[in-house]
Amino acid sequence: MKKLLGILSILVIFLALNTVSASAAVNGTVKVGLRYGSSAVTSAKLENTQSGGYDLGYYDDGRSFVTLGSITQTAITMPQDKPRYLMGVGTPSNIIEAVSRGVDFFDCVMPSRNGRHGKLFTWEGTVNILNRKYETDPSPVSESCGCPCCRGFSKAYLRHLFKADEVLALRLSVLHNLWFYNELMQKLRDALDAGTFDEFRAKYSGKLEQRV
């Protein structure tokens, strides 16, 4: 347990440091929303700024519906000479689609918040560990995952921990999801380096959204 908490702390600190360093370096911002129509113009103006990169966010004023598609589409119009950072996105498939439009950095509560609600991301799709079909399932959340949760515990035990309101359920689930997101970002970087991103996107973008 001590070892598990140690690994979790390292992961959290690692993610926090990455987020802080990205925020410190990136400061030119394009807001998508009511002014979406002028975002291309805004992007062009950004080229003359001294920012270390470009942030991409959106207005949520309750009057306009901003889709992820419209946000990531804006990334295409942004200058390509510096890193582009998309705020608050998203699911594994959202991230793959945003990368296909040129986004370089992300931060999001998705892996930790979904983990605390029993929603676990795997390469086979999304697992809702609270589902009754896992009540006696002796297999790990993901056979291909090397995280301490999957190496040490079954779906049935993890589901039992949730049902018993044990805080260990939240810790194990968040740990698994953070592990998965780290692996996702590593595989995305590898695919981009190897020139195989299109194949990676075709294989996983839809699959990772599916419930298993």
Ligand SMILES: [Zn+2]
């Ligand atoms: Zn795992």
